[in-house]
Amino acid sequence: MKLSSRISISLALLFCAATALAQGSSPAITVLPIEAPVVARGHKVPLRISLQVNKGFHVNSNKPNDELLMPTVVHLNPPDGIMIMNIQYPAGEQLALPFMGNDKLSVYSGNFAVNAEVRVPTTAALGTFRAHGEVKYQACDNRQCFPPKSVPLEFDVRVVKAAVKKRSNYTPASPHIR
Numbered sequence: 001m002k003l004s005s006r007i008s009i010s011l012a013l014l015f016c017a018a019t020a021l022a023q024g025s026s027p028a029i030t031v032l033p034i035e036a037p038v039v040a041r042g043h044k045v046p047l048r049i050s051l052q053v054n055k056g057f058h059v060n061s062n063k064p065n066d067e068l069l070m071p072t073v074v075h076l077n078p079p080d081g082i083m084i085m086n087i088q089y090p091a092g093e094q095l096a097l098p099f100m101g102n103d104k105l106s107v108y109s110g111n112f113a114v115n116a117e118v119r120v121p122t123t124a125a126l127g128t129f130r131a132h133g134e135v136k137y138q139a140c141d142n143r144q145c146f147p148p149k150s151v152p153l154e155f156d157v158r159v160v161k162a163a164v165k166k167r168s169n170y171t172p173a174s175p176h177i178r
Contacts, residue, residue: 027057027139027146029072032111034155039082040162042122047084049074049114049153051135058107059137061092065106070138070148074114079129082157083119090114097142107140120159128158 032050039045053059060069078084090113092106131154138148 026054027141028054028149029059029135029137029139029151030054031135031151031153034153036128036156036158037118038158038160039118039120040160041120041124041126042162044117044119047116047118049116049135050111051108051114052111053109053139057139057141058095058105058109059139061106061108062089063092063106065104069105070136072108072135072137074133074135074153076116076131076133078118078131079157081121081124082129082131082159083121084116084131085119087114087116118157120157122162124159126159126161128156131155131157 030052032052034047034049037045037047059072062071062073064071072089074087074089076084076087090108092108094104095107095109096104133153134150135153136148136150139146
């Protein structure tokens with residue numbers, strides 16, 4: 001291979017690598033590892049779903065300021081006999097962009113968390129069960145919005161026996177006994 005061909009190929013590869021680096025991160029949300037909730041039969045525990053928006057991007061909050069904007073939503077499919085309820089989203093941060101005039105967007109950027117409750121009835125089977133779901137969102141940067149996406153999520157729920165309350169054998173003496 002001639003030296004000029006090698007140089008041309010090397011320059012082309014260098015250009016492609018530089019272009020890829022210049023593009024930075026993609027407009028995506030990452031679901032961070034979810035700690036498996038351990039729930040006793042007949043009880044409930046909190047669930048925290050931590051999400052990270054890639055640097056340089058934002059997503060609409062769960063309650064965007066304009067009804068035409070797609071909200072960020074977590075959909076959960078718990079295993080049979082397990083309930084996931086009371087999903088709570090954080091308040092969005094108000095973002096002003098030059099082309100928006102006086103209007104602001106309600107967005108999430110960086111790290112944020114969605115909270116919920118995992119409830120297990122007293123009749124639930126014992127064991128570890130897999131919950132599935134997805135996060136639906138639309139990412140934007142300061143110039144444009146990208147097509148809506150969804151990212152899957154999953155985590156285990158461990159159902160254990162409820163602790164048995166120990167009854168005391170102590171019986172208080174009546175003040176009338178002498």
